[in-house]
Amino acid sequence: MRNSARHQWIYAWLLLSPAMIFLITFTHYPAVQTVISSFFSTARGRRESVFIGWDNYTTLMADEVFWKVLVNNFWYAVWTIPLSIILSLAMALWVNDKLRGRGFLRMAYFTPTVLPLIAVANIWLFFYTPGFGLIDQIRGLFAYPEQNWMGSPDTALYSMIAVAIWKEAGFFMIFYLAALQTIPPSLREAASIEGAGKFYYFRRIAFPLLMPTTLFVSVNAVINSFRLVDHIFVMTEGGPNNASSLLLFYIYEVAFDYWDTAYAATLTVVMLAILTTVAIGQFFFLDKKVHYK
Amino acid sequence: MFPKIFKIASVASLTSLAAVGSAFAVDLEFYFPVAVGGAAATTIEKLTADYVAANPGVNIEAIYAGSYSDAGVKALTAARGGKPPQLSVLLSTQMFTLIDEDVIVPFDDFVSADEQESWINGFYPSFMENSQTGGKTYGIPFQRSTPVLYWNKKAFAEAGLDPDVAPANWDEMVEFGKKLTKKDDSGNVTQWGVRIPSAGFPYWLFQGLSTPAGAILANSDGNKTNFNDPKVVEALEYLVDLSAKHGVMQPGSIEWGPTPKAFFEGETAMMWTTTGNLVNVRTNAPFDFGVAMLPAKERRGAPTGGGNFYLFKDSTDEQKDAAVDFVQWITSPEQAAVWSIATGYVAPRPDAWETDALKAYAADFPPALVARDQLEFAVAELSTYENGKVTQTFNDALASAIAGEKTAQEALDQAQATADRILKPYR
Numbered sequence A: 001m002r003n004s005a006r007h008q009w010i011y012a013w014l015l016l017s018p019a020m021i022f023l024i025t026f027t028h029y030p031a032v033q034t035v036i037s038s039f040f041s042t043a044r045g046r047r048e049s050v051f052i053g054w055d056n057y058t059t060l061m062a063d064e065v066f067w068k069v070l071v072n073n074f075w076y077a078v079w080t081i082p083l084s085i086i087l088s089l090a091m092a093l094w095v096n097d098k099l100r101g102r103g104f105l106r107m108a109y110f111t112p113t114v115l116p117l118i119a120v121a122n123i124w125l126f127f128y129t130p131g132f133g134l135i136d137q138i139r140g141l142f143a144y145p146e147q148n149w150m151g152s153p154d155t156a157l158y159s160m161i162a163v164a165i166w167k168e169a170g171f172f173m174i175f176y177l178a179a180l181q182t183i184p185p186s187l188r189e190a191a192s193i194e195g196a197g198k199f200y201y202f203r204r205i206a207f208p209l210l211m212p213t214t215l216f217v218s219v220n221a222v223i224n225s226f227r228l229v230d231h232i233f234v235m236t237e238g239g240p241n242n243a244s245s246l247l248l249f250y251i252y253e254v255a256f257d258y259w260d261t262a263y264a265a266t267l268t269v270v271m272l273a274i275l276t277t278v279a280i281g282q283f284f285f286l287d288k289k290v291h292y293k
Numbered sequence B: 001m002f003p004k005i006f007k008i009a010s011v012a013s014l015t016s017l018a019a020v021g022s023a024f025a026v027d028l029e030f031y032f033p034v035a036v037g038g039a040a041a042t043t044i045e046k047l048t049a050d051y052v053a054a055n056p057g058v059n060i061e062a063i064y065a066g067s068y069s070d071a072g073v074k075a076l077t078a079a080r081g082g083k084p085p086q087l088s089v090l091l092s093t094q095m096f097t098l099i100d101e102d103v104i105v106p107f108d109d110f111v112s113a114d115e116q117e118s119w120i121n122g123f124y125p126s127f128m129e130n131s132q133t134g135g136k137t138y139g140i141p142f143q144r145s146t147p148v149l150y151w152n153k154k155a156f157a158e159a160g161l162d163p164d165v166a167p168a169n170w171d172e173m174v175e176f177g178k179k180l181t182k183k184d185d186s187g188n189v190t191q192w193g194v195r196i197p198s199a200g201f202p203y204w205l206f207q208g209l210s211t212p213a214g215a216i217l218a219n220s221d222g223n224k225t226n227f228n229d230p231k232v233v234e235a236l237e238y239l240v241d242l243s244a245k246h247g248v249m250q251p252g253s254i255e256w257g258p259t260p261k262a263f264f265e266g267e268t269a270m271m272w273t274t275t276g277n278l279v280n281v282r283t284n285a286p287f288d289f290g291v292a293m294l295p296a297k298e299r300r301g302a303p304t305g306g307g308n309f310y311l312f313k314d315s316t317d318e319q320k321d322a323a324v325d326f327v328q329w330i331t332s333p334e335q336a337a338v339w340s341i342a343t344g345y346v347a348p349r350p351d352a353w354e355t356d357a358l359k360a361y362a363a364d365f366p367p368a369l370v371a372r373d374q375l376e377f378a379v380a381e382l383s384t385y386e387n388g389k390v391t392q393t394f395n396d397a398l399a400s401a402i403a404g405e406k407t408a409q410e411a412l413d414q415a416q417a418t419a420d421r422i423l424k425p426y427r
Helices: A002-037 A055-062 A064-096 A102-114 A117-128 A134-141 A156-182 A185-193 A198-209 A211-227 A230-235 A247-256 A261-289 B002-021 B039-054 B068-080 B092-100 B113-118 B153-158 B170-180 B203-213 B230-244 B259-264 B275-284 B317-330 B333-343 B350-354 B356-364 B368-377 B387-402 B408-426
Strands: B026-032 B058-064 B087-091 B139-145 B147-152 B189-195 B268-274 B289-292 B305-312
Touching: A002 A261, A055 A261, A064 A102, A064 A156, A064 A211, A064 A247, A102 A156, A117 A134, A117 A156, A117 A230, A156 A211, A156 A230, A185 A198, A198 A211, A211 A247, A211 A261, A247 A261, B026 B039, B026 B068, B026 B317, B039 B058, B039 B317, B039 B333, B058 B317, B068 B087, B068 B092, B068 B305, B087 B092, B087 B317, B092 B139, B092 B305, B092 B387, B139 B333, B147 B153, B147 B203, B147 B275, B147 B368, B153 B170, B170 B189, B170 B230, B170 B268, B189 B259, B203 B230, B203 B268, B203 B387, B230 B387, B230 B408, B259 B268, B259 B275, B268 B275, B275 B368, B289 B368, B305 B317, B317 B333, B333 B350, B333 B356, B350 B356, B356 B368, B387 B408
Parallel strands: B026 B058, B026 B087, B189 B268
Antiparallel strands: B087 B305, B139 B305, B147 B268, B147 B289
16 A cells, blocks of 8 residues: 555656756756846856845946836837737737638738748848838838938837737737637627627627637737847847847847846846746736636 | 667767777867858868868867857857867957956967967058957957948949049048938938948947047057047047938938948948948949048048957867967968958958969959058957947947937947946956
């Protein structure tokens, strides 16, 4: 009896270990190590890394660039999250209807997701190019002057936001499309017998049933608003004067341009804290409003 | 299944035995970056293979390491992990960072006094400014460049200018620029006078203004900057005024990538960019073009740019000797000529320009000589300790002045204060 109980324990650990080993090595250990590193100075050549307490955090509080990228990241999130969700839902509803060329439309909407972000950025670079870029050529037809989209601090961040939304919406559309197809047609039939209009049906039936997908998509959108920075490397490198720099981009810059790894760890801790708070908030508060079948 | 694995294992052990058996061959790892186009990578690989074929005792593995910044990240990460390459081509401006990280050694200890004289002192002095500090040579110039002015001869003729004469000084550049700037009926510009790309790293081409103004941005010890020198301020005001006052350049920060295309499309009549684009412009420009030195103010002047060979510390003396021997070979006149013709980089030694190959090339395509002649006036590219931070501070200052957020004086005062704070521990 005791023997078999112990066997079960071993069995359980054996089953758990592959996932656990990978999670600990690649997620938990680095996260803990990041927090520890943020309390040490950066080692340089012969100068060893030493414990400096909260010094890195004091630097962080006084770092203008840090506050600037944090504010930028806030606006980036505020625009990309709702806009990409609304756009993806609208596209999903549109291509879920029976219409001619539906397959083609679906493919067209999904294409941005398939393209690597670096390639996307290179395409958009030429859209935004002042003078002979696509956008300015179209504006030129209406005799508008040329506009330096990425080169002026007022528009650089918004140019980056547009690319991110364009890239993300198609991906989220797929989830909404899948969810829409799991809604039984009998509900729509029942609603139309009751005389419910199209909008009423969406507001009271379809949208509530889509809430689990909306939760999933919004968690992803939040994570992406911190993670999706590849196009910045290609398009603006954070410029001009950090106008389009985001937190993760700044972390990369500090770690691999300035080689100040300890300070980069400190910035990473801030990012971890933000993401954890947002994720916990979403799961605990939004979860109550989500209707699972 | 199992027998197959055994088979592979035994083959593997045999080959490793063979490697040990091949009599004390020196193995070298060599990282190289490629900043422009494809010809560079194949040329480096071919040159390396030629060397290995001629020197049976040495094995060199040439590893393509991505862009300059990728290669820098890879080499430093490998060095920190205790497994650096023995040799790498990295940005010349990374010298102080690599010294600070204690991962490179000077070349001087591995060359004889004769070689010191004939080899190290045989490079253009302006290239050595970024390669030597404290009396030691840490870098050997290899893929080096300098910015030049390209002009569209057709546009010059249409504007009533002499198509064969480029602006020689700042005033002429503005004056020519005004004649070259064309507007359509609704007042929108269809052709700008000049284009000086400034996105990402404005400091490099800005040195093409601050140097002629008579300023040097950083000292040779890499621990002091002169960002708010009145001459630097004057240069920045000139740059800002090109758009703000004279209206001869597109306002805001200007991208590097589309710059050659803007030139080909007639969007701008003059452009400043690296000599690395020479082959590209020669192939793609649909009109006659000219190449000139950057215009002068108090003097002529321009920065140098590009990559140097560095010798990494964590290797055996045999490896270092072999690595130095390889660098001597690949920078020798014949090899440098092959390299320069294939890529457009400036051959870094005067004696390379005496080879038949380069003479023939220059006779066929005289613009290639402009960059070489400009070297006489060229200075070091901005490089200090904590180079990433200091340069970024300066870039931010330039960008904010270009965007009109701050005056040149304010922006540069602030950058100087920040740089002072960063560099204090190094004085």
